[in-house]
Amino acid sequence: MHISEFDAHTQDKQVKPPLDPHLKALENEAIHIFREVAAEFERPVMLYSIGKDSSVLLHLARKAFYPGRIPFPLLHIDTGWKFPEMISFRDEMAKRFDLDLVVHTNPRGAKENISPFTHGSALHTDIMKTEALRQALDAGQYDAAFGGARRDEEASRAKERIYSFRTPDHKWDPRNQRPELWNVYNGMIRRGESVRAFPLSNWTEVDIWRYIQAENIPLPPLYYAAKRKFVERDGMLMWAEDKRFEALPGEQVQEDYIRFRTLGCWPLTGAIKSHATTLDDVIAELEIATVSERQGRAIDRDQAGSMEKKKREGYF
């Protein structure tokens, strides 16, 4: 067997037990979707948001196209408010896996000094994430964009298709989605229209963690407990180590072992108190957790139907 010339990953390969059939089935489905989109569309792109779902997505993409390279770029929408550890992790991954990485930040952010503190989470997300994403997709003329969304995450996602059709202005119409039968996906679109493709649709949060464990997928250190500074604000533990952080009157900056269940903009991402410093610890915590992972996300709580509204406007 001589394929080692393409085998860039052998250095970090180790003998591991075969995947359990449940994860294997999910992996097979995701690889199938990756290959189908790559074959059917002219300019696919993969949204890379650095978190655990994106890390799994990246791993699956590498598997899908092995022994070749991933045949499309990765796009990171940087709001300017990500944890610095996310950015360094992103750059390390890009280097290690020889990725074609595109980073876009909405220029309005700097020009208008957009901040989640002064403009509120809704406006910040709208401009720095949704609008920025539309700008980047238009600039790249991408006709398909992979995302790591899962149907179990949030109610409006439960009805999302695996190929989710978008109009030329990136709108999603939940009432008028294309039926999706078997694993036969309809990738026919007109110029300007696009499809968002979701290889992780059928994964749950537990599946993601088990897969990360089974496949030994690297993650940003923020998922693991460490002594970090934070304040309690509106029932959320907010990270308080950035120089733009300002304590409100009466707020006490504390330091303790905390970690994050999801990663996003630090002012909008709540931490949990935890001593889980290894993957095993994190999974053990998850199995007895009684609140969902999005509980830490300010965007879902602003109003009922908040996610559906954002999705209609082009959010992932």
Add this chain to the structure above:
Amino acid sequence: MTATATATVIAPAAEAAPALRDTRPLRLITCGSVDDGKSTLIGRLLWDTKAVKEDQAAALNRDSGKQNDLGLPDFALLLDGLQAEREQGITIDVAYRYFATDKRSFIVADTPGHEQYTRNMATGASTADLAVLLVDARAGILEQTRRHATIATLMGIKQFVLAINKIDLINYDKARFDELSREFKEIALSLGVKQVTAIPVSALKGENVVYDGKASMPWYEGPTLVEVLELATVRSAQTVGFRLPVQRVSRPGESFRGYQGTVAGGAVKPGDSVVILPSGMVANVKQIVTFDLVRNAAVAGDAITLVLDRQVDVARGDMIATIDAQPQVGLAFDAQLVALQPGGIEPGKRYWLKSGSRRQRVSVQPSSILDLKSGKWNRHDGALPMNAIGKVHLSFDEAAIFDAYELNRTTGAFILIDPDTNNTVAGGMIAGKRGDVGGLNNEAERVILSLPADLADKILASGILSERRDEIDIRRTNPGRAAELLGELDS
């Protein structure tokens, strides 16, 4: 779990992580209407398997401000994710739900019971291994129940659970339960379905869903709903041989050429002889490449990269198949399809047909339409309106490659795409290649046999028949219909 203390902070669990599940996820569809208590049943499944977290439940209570008598949240709100549905109070599309037990994980296609249920049910049923049909114990088996069972059967589902709900409202009456299960088993049998489990359920009280209902129904000794789901079989398709619809050709460098796709049936190992369709070229398998290792075998469901031992012309849309049991290749096929859009399916119109990774032009000619009320097929050559189920002839410009849907739910399935709108307008199941009956060999005498399906499958697998598979027409039906057809010939 024996611990009784309640913890207020999240702490690592003391005991070891539960053993890894050793089964694939079971996909199921739930059929029934709001009135039957479908949302309550699914909500109960999610709730009792702890798939709903506290903040989600809190959000529900905040949004609705109402709870039911048992202090549980309104399950319908949990499920009806979309704002539009919340406003209208109806479920309008297929939603997918996830839950797991220690033994297995489950994907539920939750489809509305009312309007446009045929289209939504067909969508949900296309990937399902099992159907849960829900009835209200007071109302009994309705015409709707028969329709749901018919559609599920057409889509290839062979395992059914009849959940007789609201059993608490008829005082856990065993006689009534027996009567309804008997009635449904007759319907199932007429559809050719043998695997039916009837369960008396109170979704509201959580009896025989995840936890048993022995306290109220000591007379019921059967499994709970979840127990049936845990033991159900996942479709392992595929009594036919190896199939690999080619998704893409991988050429990372001059020295490597691999064909990427998901095995759609059978198994393959290095050294196997394969045929590339439609060209008919033959080669041997040299390697099965995956990211993890070079493998010595791959089975149905595996996403692989196949390397052949010689230079052959293979492109996306081709099928690599075992040489011994090949799929059918031809320009004309018979199929059943479900019309999914308001425009229906127009006779003679040219659509795009996509099956696996192969997309080609096709024209469609309806021949009959299913009366869901009676279960009878009526002659019909006009357009098929939305939600209709019809039998059609498919005519292709270029060779098409299929197995019968009965034999392979992947290589026998297709969708139709309207070239004017690019929308998916039908889902279809191949019955078989259109033979030469009444065509070229019409001078030869022919014999029609009606025989039990298991026997037919055995005979068809034999060499003498498989060699002349192209000359054989096969339709599957229930015993009653077979007798009817033979009767027609006699008269």
